[in-house]
Amino acid sequence: MACARQTKTDGPCLVWGGPLRRRMLKQQLAQPAIVPWWQQINGVFAATPAFDEAIHLGRQYREAQRPPEGFAVINASGSN
Numbered sequence: 001m002a003c004a005r006q007t008k009t010d011g012p013c014l015v016w017g018g019p020l021r022r023r024m025l026k027q028q029l030a031q032p033a034i035v036p037w038w039q040q041i042n043g044v045f046a047a048t049p050a051f052d053e054a055i056h057l058g059r060q061y062r063e064a065q066r067p068p069e070g071f072a073v074i075n076a077s078g079s080n
Contacts, residue, residue, distance in 0.1 A: 045051035
């Protein structure tokens with residue numbers, strides 16, 4: 001079977017479904033999949049009391065930073 005678009009300077013004909021395809025698939029399988037860092041650490045802190053406490057303390061801090069009810073917030077730029 002002749003290779004399409006093959007010139008005399010080309011190397012041996014590698015059919016896509018043949019050795020070239022197998023070699024490419026082996027290389028792809030040998031390389032580990034790149035997993036984003038946030039997926040790598042997903043679940044690391046599950047059921048950890050220190051993490052639960054950090055979430056609780058953060059929520060308390062943010063609530064303490066809110067202005068009291070009825071308090072008018074004035075924009076520092078004066079555009080309010």
